Amino acid sequence: MTQTAILPTNKDEAWRYADAGYLKGADVNELTVWRESIVPEGQTICESSHLTDSGVTRLRVHVEAGGRYEHFALNSAASYARLEIEVTLNEGAHFEFGAVTIGGGDTTQEFVTRTIHAQPHGTSNQVVRAVQWGKSSGNFLGRIEVVRDAQKTDAGMNFRALLLERGASANTKPELEIFADDVLCAHGAAIGQMDEAAAYYMAARGIPPEVARKLMVQAFIGDAFASMQGNDERDAIMEKALIQLEGTDL
Amino acid sequence: MLKIDNLSAEIANEDGAGKQILKGLSLEVKAGEVHAIMGPNGAGKSTLSYVLGGRPGYEVTGGSVTFNGGELLDLESHERAAAGLFLGFQYPVEIPGVSNVQFLREALNSQRKARGEEPLSGGDFLKLAREKAALLKLDMEMLKRHVNVGFSGGEKKRAEMVQMGILGPKFAVLDETDSGLDIDALRIVGEGINSIMRAENKGVLLITHYQRLLDYVKPDRVSVLAGGRIVATGGPELALRLEAEGYDAVMAEAAA
Numbered sequence: 001m002t003q004t005a006i007l008p009t010n011k012d013e014a015w016r017y018a019d020a021g022y023l024k025g026a027d028v029n030e031l032t033v034w035r036e037s038i039v040p041e042g043q044t045i046c047e048s049s050h051l052t053d054s055g056v057t058r059l060r061v062h063v064e065a066g067g068r069y070e071h072f073a074l075n076s077a078a079s080y081a082r083l084e085i086e087v088t089l090n091e092g093a094h095f096e097f098g099a100v101t102i103g104g105g106d107t108t109q110e111f112v113t114r115t116i117h118a119q120p121h122g123t124s125n126q127v128v129r130a131v132q133w134g135k136s137s138g139n140f141l142g143r144i145e146v147v148r149d150a151q152k153t154d155a156g157m158n159f160r161a162l163l164l165e166r167g168a169s170a171n172t173k174p175e176l177e178i179f180a181d182d183v184l185c186a187h188g189a190a191i192g193q194m195d196e197a198a199a200y201y202m203a204a205r206g207i208p209p210e211v212a213r214k215l216m217v218q219a220f221i222g223d224a225f226a227s228m229q230g231n232d233e234r235d236a237i238m239e240k241a242l243i244q245l246e247g248t249d250l
Numbered sequence: 251m252l253k254i255d256n257l258s259a260e261i262a263n264e265d266g267a268g269k270q271i272l273k274g275l276s277l278e279v280k281a282g283e284v285h286a287i288m289g290p291n292g293a294g295k296s297t298l299s300y301v302l303g304g305r306p307g308y309e310v311t312g313g314s315v316t317f318n319g320g321e322l323l324d325l326e327s328h329e330r331a332a333a334g335l336f337l338g339f340q341y342p343v344e345i346p347g348v349s350n351v352q353f354l355r356e357a358l359n360s361q362r363k364a365r366g367e368e369p370l371s372g373g374d375f376l377k378l379a380r381e382k383a384a385l386l387k388l389d390m391e392m393l394k395r396h397v398n399v400g401f402s403g404g405e406k407k408r409a410e411m412v413q414m415g416i417l418g419p420k421f422a423v424l425d426e427t428d429s430g431l432d433i434d435a436l437r438i439v440g441e442g443i444n445s446i447m448r449a450e451n452k453g454v455l456l457i458t459h460y461q462r463l464l465d466y467v468k469p470d471r472v473s474v475l476a477g478g479r480i481v482a483t484g485g486p487e488l489a490l491r492l493e494a495e496g497y498d499a500v501m502a503e504a505a506a
Binding site: 195196197198200201202203204205206207208209211215216218219220222223 | 303304305306326327328331332337339342343344345346347348352353354356357358360361364397413417
């Protein structure tokens, strides 16, 4: 089999919004590698990541009963970057995901999650925000699978995008595969532009446009990191996100 | 202090054609004065406040507005604020995710920066905010909440006046600040306006439908705005006559 036959293309559903140019030249090995980890019973593991370089990162996490896996991610890469997380939740386990894509130019920034509720009473909450300008694209593909025995699952997934310029785009594809009958699964998505009334209100109080934009982006992405435990960590990741707005000619 | 000369302005319709609202409006407010503008619905009262504030969608087609010796219309909205102009909104805007404290501190320090002044520290800002909130009898807890989100109509108007107190403008254009207020709130807001803006070096343009706010904020001058122009100007007695006789009678006499 030749290498090109194995590489995914935009025809594959899971790579539909990926950067076609990147995929053509990608390293097959990188695309098939998973970093695997286990959250032991009753324990919590909290991770955060900041994607700045082009590439694909894949994490496979198994959360034992009563455990909790939290991941907060910022994707500000200047060219194609994708973070994939596959989480399997045992009884009463929780997965918390908060993520932000932010960028301009012609970058494509994406998050892909697959949340497998494998046993009863598992919960998951995913909040993803995309802030794009230029010709960039921010994507979130979220798949939730609830197996037949995973009763009392409570899964939530929310995606919102803020497009600061015409030409920027955002894509989302929620997928729910539910085989249990007593579960709560909620998903929501919205794509919008800067609230002009709020921007004018800020201007009327003396706030210059670039500061107003920063305040509104801060308010917009805040939801994604709201459930982070440490204030310092939250402030740090917010700062890394907001700094992307600086030096742009928006 | 504020001199509006032959101002014409239109609002952009959805089809791109402009609809003229202000048709050669002239008016002067001197320092130390409260000038009330009254007028029937559709006269252009709110448009006047929007044009003074530089709201997008309104285009000035003629005339000038001089503020403290400079041309106001040449400035961007945020520059007008930094120059000392405050616009009280008829419908204050909700900004989810941004607290009043953060919003007002950014606003005040942006204005100070534009004027070449040092920013106010967090502690000094909170002290100022607490003082002005108390003046308007607004619970300080309200200022920790997101801008206008979940505020009642009356709370939004009182919050506007707290903003005015904190920002300390030279001139305020207050667009129907009395709408949506109950009797007690009307008195509190009226006293707030007096306390914040009654000074020799300050001025107020008070846009209102009713005489009742003028019972608390005594105007020095009263003008009637109709059909996009000022059709009559007088002392405080004019507001009382309008209330008693109606716009039609006063305007007919002015036209005669």
